[in-house]
Amino acid sequence: MGIAVSSWQLARQISLAGELGVVSGTAIDSVIARRLQDGDLSGDIRRALAHFPDKAIECEILKRYFSEGGRDETTPYIDLPKLTLKPTKMTADLLVAATFVEVWLAKEGHDGIIGINLLEKIQLAIPAQIFGAILAGVDYILMGAGIPAQIPKLIDELSQGNPVSMRVDIADTQDKYTITFDPHAVLGTTPPFARPRFLAIVSSHALVAYLNRDSETKPDGYVIENHMAGGHNAPPRAKNSIDDRGESIYTELDTPNIEKIRSLGSPFWLAGGYGTPEKIEEAIKLGAQGVQVGSLFALAKESGFTDEIRTQLRRSLTLNTLQIMTDAAASPTGFPFKVAQLPHTLSGENLFAERTKICDLGYLRQPFKRPTGGIGYRCPGEPDASFEFKNGDLDASAGSKCLCNALMADIGLGQVRPDGRVELPLVTIGSDLDGPSRMAKSHPFGWDALEAIKFLRQK
Numbered sequence: 520m521g522i523a524v525s526s527w528q529l530a531r532q533i534s535l536a537g538e539l540g541v542v543s544g545t546a547i548d549s550v551i552a553r554r555l556q557d558g559d560l561s562g563d564i565r566r567a568l569a570h571f572p573d574k575a576i577e578c579e580i581l582k583r584y585f586s587e588g589g590r591d592e593t594t595p596y597i598d599l600p601k602l603t604l605k606p607t608k609m610t611a612d613l614l615v616a617a618t619f620v621e622v623w624l625a626k627e628g629h630d631g632i633i634g635i636n637l638l639e640k641i642q643l644a645i646p647a648q649i650f651g652a653i654l655a656g657v658d659y660i661l662m663g664a665g666i667p668a669q670i671p672k673l674i675d676e677l678s679q680g681n682p683v684s685m686r687v688d689i690a691d692t693q694d695k696y697t698i699t700f701d702p703h704a705v706l707g708t709t710p711p712f713a714r715p716r717f718l719a720i721v722s723s724h725a726l727v728a729y730l731n732r733d734s735e736t737k738p739d740g741y742v743i744e745n746h747m748a749g750g751h752n753a754p755p756r757a758k759n760s761i762d763d764r765g766e767s768i769y770t771e772l773d774t775p776n777i778e779k780i781r782s783l784g785s786p787f788w789l790a791g792g793y794g795t796p797e798k799i800e801e802a803i804k805l806g807a808q809g810v811q812v813g814s815l816f817a818l819a820k821e822s823g824f825t826d827e828i829r830t831q832l833r834r835s836l837t838l839n840t841l842q843i844m845t846d847a848a849a850s851p852t853g854f855p856f857k858v859a860q861l862p863h864t865l866s867g868e869n870l871f872a873e874r875t876k877i878c879d880l881g882y883l884r885q886p887f888k889r890p891t892g893g894i895g896y897r898c899p900g901e902p903d904a905s906f907e908f909k910n911g912d913l914d915a916s917a918g919s920k921c922l923c924n925a926l927m928a929d930i931g932l933g934q935v936r937p938d939g940r941v942e943l944p945l946v947t948i949g950s951d952l953d954g955p956s957r958m959a960k961s962h963p964f965g966w967d968a969l970e971a972i973k974f975l976r977q978k
């Protein structure tokens with residue numbers, strides 16, 4: 520669960536309990552750089568960085584971002600260079616090292632299994648992040664929000680320490696573009712590493728059949744995620760599937776055909792409203808290996824959400840007032856995005872309208888071909904005038920929110936603006952609240968990951 524809601528602390532506890540704990544890789548370079556600027560008071564990041572195999576990279580990161588005792592709260596965080604088709608060495612090094620740190624901390628001192636979740640949509644970060652995770656001994660890589668057909672081969676090559684190239688999507692052109700990543704440019708020599716398994720997160724049997732067709736694209740298994748899940752959801756299949764409140768409407772066309780998926784022979788896990796003991800039993804009966812649970816753990820004490828957000832969510836669960844909207848427009852990716860309707864967050868139209876648009880993190884920027892040649896980058900989250908100047912479609916992107924800044928605010932790392940305001944959060948959570956509501960009743964002061972697992976294992 521991004522950004523850093525699936526924190527290393529949460530993933531570690533889940534792994535210690537014998538399950539697969541998954542950290543989020545999304546924007547992890549910004550997360551690590553900001554935690555260092557906040558003084559890394561626990562010393563965890565510096566301890567992990569000390570195990571990174573290249574001392575020069577460790578020193579450079581500390582020199583640029585570490586602030587002894589932490590930055591003054593009114594000082595803005597330092598901007599990182601944005602992802603591009605040809606990143607600087609520092610950008611790539613930081614992506615590798617930050618991903619390494621988060622996985623290393625989740626795996627520290629035990630033999631349990633740890634995965635990392637990456638978004639296919641953030642293509643420019645993928646090769647460097649896979650390599651960083653492999654360096655830290657990650658056991659599973661999970662990827663959704665796109666069609667991850669190139670990933671199995673990338674993992675094969677990067678596990679061997681080989682340079683890779685990856686095709687990337689560029690808007691406004693039919694030309695083909697690739698990015699490259701060379702592990703030797705980061706580390707000098709690279710021995711072969713253990714190859715992690717790859718689970719593709721998809722929501723239809725057609726995609727399973729497509730990816731399984733070729734050994735180069737076939738993952739080791741699937742997470743079949745339906746539209747109840749928190750975070751991004753697959754767009755509805757039916758036409759005109761947005762109601763007048765701007766909510767995506769799903770029909771039976773969107774229900775994954777589990778029988779067909781089972782017949783394709785790959786192991787699979789079910790996700791989206793499977794976070795109760797009864798639903799786990801149902802999933803196993805349907806032939807799944809198990810389930811992937813998000814929302815119940817997003818509310819656990821170890822998750823990256825600020826205590827304020829966790830408490831707000833738990834209170835409204837207890838009062839039965841928590842409303843979740845599948846917002847068709849909120850995410851610059853164009854995918855529907857689950858939004859918890861909470862006060863003091865960007866789910867409120869007024870607060871959203873008051874915010875000055877800015878795109879300074881840029882993870883969801885779409886590369887496009889300029890009419891004059893060359894590649895530009897645009898995001899519906901940036902100011903309308905510059906988005907339009909870059910041939911962005913303002914009508915199609917109305918209501919699009921800056922997820923990068925809002926999700927950083929969810930974990931207490933919101934940017935400070937020149938007028939002293941701090942970026943506001945936007946909270947995502949799944950629309951099936953059965954498990955979280957039952958836990959809120961039995962644990963009115965909150966729960967931790969182990970208590971959530973105990974609940975899920977009840978017979």
Ligand SMILES: Cc1cc2nc3c(=O)[nH]c(=O)nc-3n(C[C@H](O)[C@H](O)[C@H](O)COP(=O)(O)O)c2cc1C
Binds near residue numbers: 524545664748749792
């Ligand atoms: C706060 C939150 C953030 C999430 N972020 C991501 C993400 O970055 N990438 C992803 O693949 N899934 C993400 N998800 C989906 C979860 O990984 C999981 O599949 C889903 O939550 C399962 O459904 P449930 O919420 O009903 O348990 C997120 C879910 C939540 C609740």
